[in-house]
Amino acid sequence: xxxxGQVNALEVPRFAGxxxxxxxxxxADVPRHDVAIVGVPFDAGVSYRPGARFGPxxxxxxxxxxxxxxxxxxxxPFKSMQVVDAGDISCNPFDIGAAITHVESGLRxxxxxxARAVAIGGDHTIALPALRAAHALHGPxxxxxxxxxxxxxxxxxxxxxxxxxPFRRAAEEGLLMRDASVHAGIRGPLYDxxxxxxxxxxxxxxxxxxxxxxxxxxxxxxxxxxxxxDAPVYLSIDIDVLDPAYAPGTGTPDSGGLTSRELLxxxxxxxxxxxxxxxxxxxxxxxxxxxxxxxxxxxxxxEILSLLAKDRP
Numbered sequence: 001x002x003x004x005g006q007v008n009a010l011e012v013p014r015f016a017g018x019x020x021x022x023x024x025x026x027x028a029d030v031p032r033h034d035v036a037i038v039g040v041p042f043d044a045g046v047s048y049r050p051g052a053r054f055g056p057x058x059x060x061x062x063x064x065x066x067x068x069x070x071x072x073x074x075x076x077p078f079k080s081m082q083v084v085d086a087g088d089i090s091c092n093p094f095d096i097g098a099a100i101t102h103v104e105s106g107l108r109x110x111x112x113x114x115a116r117a118v119a120i121g122g123d124h125t126i127a128l129p130a131l132r133a134a135h136a137l138h139g140p141x142x143x144x145x146x147x148x149x150x151x152x153x154x155x156x157x158x159x160x161x162x163x164x165x166p167f168r169r170a171a172e173e174g175l176l177m178r179d180a181s182v183h184a185g186i187r188g189p190l191y192d193x194x195x196x197x198x199x200x201x202x203x204x205x206x207x208x209x210x211x212x213x214x215x216x217x218x219x220x221x222x223x224x225x226x227x228x229x230d231a232p233v234y235l236s237i238d239i240d241v242l243d244p245a246y247a248p249g250t251g252t253p254d255s256g257g258l259t260s261r262e263l264l265x266x267x268x269x270x271x272x273x274x275x276x277x278x279x280x281x282x283x284x285x286x287x288x289x290x291x292x293x294x295x296x297x298x299x300x301x302x303e304i305l306s307l308l309a310k311d312r313p
Contacts (some may be wrong), residue, residue, distance in 0.1 A: 020085035045125030055283035062294030104129035121281030151217025249288025
C-alpha cells in the first residue's frame with residue numbers, strides 16, 4: 001500500500017492543518033508504520049535551564065515548512081516509507097525512575113514489530129530508556145552522539161539518572177558496543193581532566209568541535225563511519241551541539257559550536273549507516289527566538305528520516 005504522506009501544502013496552508021510532525025498522519029490514522037516520530041515531554045533530569053518538556057510541541061511547530069523531497073540526499077522520505085506521528089509518551093514528571101520506565105515501554109511498543117522510532121525530547125535523560133529499547137531488539141549498538149557535552153558523568157547531587165549521565169549508565173548496562181561509539185561536537189570546560197579518562201574507559205572516542213574546521217564536515221563523517229562500520233547505530237543529537245547563535249533555545253548552551261549547515265552536512269555524510277533508532281533532544285522553546293532552535297531541530301529530524309529512507313532496499 002502506498003504510504004500516506006503529508007497534507008498537501010498547495011491545498012492547505014502550512015500554518016493550518018494538523019499539528020503533527022511535518023503534518024504527517026497520526027499513528028491511529030494508518031494501519032502500520034515504518035518509522036514513528038514520538039514526543040517525550042520530560043525535563044526533570046536537567047541541571048540548569050528547565051523547559052525541554054515543551055520541546056516536542058515546538059519541534060512539531062517548526063516542522064511545518066518541511067517538504068516531501070530532500071534534494072541533498074535525493075530521497076522522498078515520506079513516499080518510500082510510512083512515517084507517522086505517534087503523539088507523546090506520557091511520563092511521570094516527578095519521578096525520574098518511573099519516567100524512564102514509561103519511555104522504554106512506549107518505545108518498545110512503537111518498535112516491537114521492526115519499525116524504528118525517532119524521539120523528540122525532552123532532556124537527554126530519555127536517551128537511556130531509548131537505548132534500552134534498542135538493545136532489546138538489536139543487542140549492543142554503536143552510539144553516535146552529537147553534543148557539546150560528554151554526558152558520561154557519574155551523578156549529579158548524588159542522582160545517577162540525569163541528562164548528564166545517560167551514556168555512562170548505558171555503558172555500565174552493556175547497551176553499547178565497546179570501541180564503536182563516538183561523541184562529535186564536544187567542546188567547553190569540564191569538571192576535571194579525569195572526565196576524559198572516564199569517557200575513554202567506557203569505549204568512546206571524541207571528535208572535538210575544534211577539529212571540525214580542519215577535518216571539514218566530510219572528514220568528520222568519515223571518522224564516524226570508520227568508527228561504527230557496519231554496526232547497528234543509535235543516533236542521539238543534543239541540539240546544543242549547535243552554537244547558541246543557531247540554537248539559543250536549549251538548557252545548557254556553550255559557545256563555539258557547530259553551525260546548522262555543518263551539522264546537516266555531517267549527517268548527510270552518514271548515509272548508508274544502519275541506524276536503528278534516534279533522538280533529538282534539549283529543545284527548550286522558552287529561551288528561543290523566532291523558532292530558530294525548533295526549526296533547526298525539526299530539520300535535523302527530517303535529515304534523520306531521510307537517512308532512514310536512504311538505507312531501505
